[in-house]
Amino acid sequence: ADEAVSAQDLIARRNRLLGPAYRLFYEQPVQFVRGEGVWLHDAAGHRYLDAYNNVASVGHCHPHVVQAIARQAALLNTHTRYLHETVLDFAEKLLATFPAEIGHVMFTCTGSEANDLALRVARTCTGRTGFIVTANAYHGVTSALAELSPSLGLPLPEGSHVRLVPAPSSAADAGDVFAHHVRAALDDMKKSGIRPAALLVDTIFSSDGVFADPPGFLRPAVEAVRAEGALFIADEVQPGFGRCGGHMWGFARHGLVPDLVTMGKPMGNGHPVAGMAARPELLAEFGRRSRYFNTFGGNPVSAAAGIAVLDVIESEGLMQNAQHTGGYLVKLLGQLRAQHPLITEIRGAGLFVGVELRLGGQTGTPATAEAARVVNLLRERRVLISSAGPHGNVLKIRPPLVFGTEHADLLVETLDQTLAEATMMSGE
Numbered sequence: 001a002d003e004a005v006s007a008q009d010l011i012a013r014r015n016r017l018l019g020p021a022y023r024l025f026y027e028q029p030v031q032f033v034r035g036e037g038v039w040l041h042d043a044a045g046h047r048y049l050d051a052y053n054n055v056a057s058v059g060h061c062h063p064h065v066v067q068a069i070a071r072q073a074a075l076l077n078t079h080t081r082y083l084h085e086t087v088l089d090f091a092e093k094l095l096a097t098f099p100a101e102i103g104h105v106m107f108t109c110t111g112s113e114a115n116d117l118a119l120r121v122a123r124t125c126t127g128r129t130g131f132i133v134t135a136n137a138y139h140g141v142t143s144a145l146a147e148l149s150p151s152l153g154l155p156l157p158e159g160s161h162v163r164l165v166p167a168p169s170s171a172a173d174a175g176d177v178f179a180h181h182v183r184a185a186l187d188d189m190k191k192s193g194i195r196p197a198a199l200l201v202d203t204i205f206s207s208d209g210v211f212a213d214p215p216g217f218l219r220p221a222v223e224a225v226r227a228e229g230a231l232f233i234a235d236e237v238q239p240g241f242g243r244c245g246g247h248m249w250g251f252a253r254h255g256l257v258p259d260l261v262t263m264g265k266p267m268g269n270g271h272p273v274a275g276m277a278a279r280p281e282l283l284a285e286f287g288r289r290s291r292y293f294n295t296f297g298g299n300p301v302s303a304a305a306g307i308a309v310l311d312v313i314e315s316e317g318l319m320q321n322a323q324h325t326g327g328y329l330v331k332l333l334g335q336l337r338a339q340h341p342l343i344t345e346i347r348g349a350g351l352f353v354g355v356e357l358r359l360g361g362q363t364g365t366p367a368t369a370e371a372a373r374v375v376n377l378l379r380e381r382r383v384l385i386s387s388a389g390p391h392g393n394v395l396k397i398r399p400p401l402v403f404g405t406e407h408a409d410l411l412v413e414t415l416d417q418t419l420a421e422a423t424m425m426s427g428e
């Protein structure tokens with residue numbers, strides 16, 4: 001009861017101080033005071049299994065990252081116009097995770113800034129203005145990106161140079177279908193006298209509902225945009241840094257090398273650091289015509305945090321763990337599907353898993369209310385996930401990469417109970 005009172009107080013205080021534009025997670029928002037590995041602890045001392053957090057990707061408060069941040073913060077932090085070796089060490093280490101064609105990285109503080117910079121580079125280098133994104137994409141908070149983030153629910157302004165394409169379905173012909181829609185968007189641009197600058201996609205299609213398979217399905221669409229002289233920008237803010245298992249980057253699953261790559265969220269394990277990696281030819285052109293300065297982007301503390309995250313991914317074999325635990329989790333979810341007809345599809349790669357819920361089978365209606373109920377019932381049982389997709393009927397499971405098989409067991413056991421309850425309530 002104490003917890004509820006204090007949560008209500010905090011909500012009232014937030015509303016009074018921060019205003020009405022924010023949305024909290026869960027019908028009963030939760031207040032955490034401490035994190036460790038895959039666990040979050042609330043103010044009353046209960047622990048919650050975090051199966052959602054891709055920011056604290058190497059585990060909450062990982063000691064190696066915390067120490068790196070503290071050490072550098074105690075030594076020096078400043079804006080980014082002085083020489084400093086750490087940012088170069090970070091760039092070197094980060095670029096080593098990319099294919100050889102990607103030779104530069106520029107640092108920002110947020111994924112939105114990274115995508116905004118990618119738009120500027122694409123516009124400057126191609127001299128064009130058209131962008132293609134998926135129908136329920138999210139790419140960031142700036143006003144330029146709002147137009148490329150249809151999941152915000154804002155209509156495209158009249159005369160917009162943005163074209164939307166349906167997210168690739170999970171069908172075996174996802175590659176052809178997606179390429180067909182991209183070609184149609186290119187044709188439509190042509191009719192309006194708009195020249196295409198780039199295709200921008202989240203390579204795991206997170207907000208569209210998590211679409212990962214078959215690996216390689218992005219290739220024909222990327223070939224189609226390149227044939228028109230446009231660029232491919234891979235938004236790795238969600239799939240990047242080993243989450244998809246087996247590869248460091250989501251685009252690698254598709255056998256592609258992007259022109260520009262944006263990254264963020266897990267890059268500093270909670271410390272705000274983000275960036276854009278690029279083919280050097282593009283930045284040569286951009287640098288001739290333009291300048292870039294970001295006060296905090298790649299400051300010494302951010303760089304130290306970023307290096308520490310890469311260290312941990314490597315030393316703890318987290319990419320391999322994502323693959324292993326992710327595979328185990330998908331197997332357990334498959335068993336659950338046999339008992340719960342509400343589950344119609346399980347998709348994903350590594351520790352990025354989407355569980356689609358529908359009423360009346362594969363072709364039935366999206367179980368939007370049931371998905372929300374499942375998410376909230378899980379929260380009551382102290383397991384944290386969320387939902388995604390245009391109908392919000394895809395359970396989104398995206399835990400820190402230190403998630404083990406014992407955590408997957410707990411998640412799926414709890415989900416089993418929750419699905420039974422949610423189904424009973426809906427009368428299905």
Ligand code: PMP
Pocket residue numbers: 109110111112113115138139140141202206235237238264265274
């Ligand atoms: N791209 C994708 C795919 C994202 O999911 C997000 C954040 N949800 C962003 C970009 C923007 O990142 P940030 O919130 O750090 O600005």
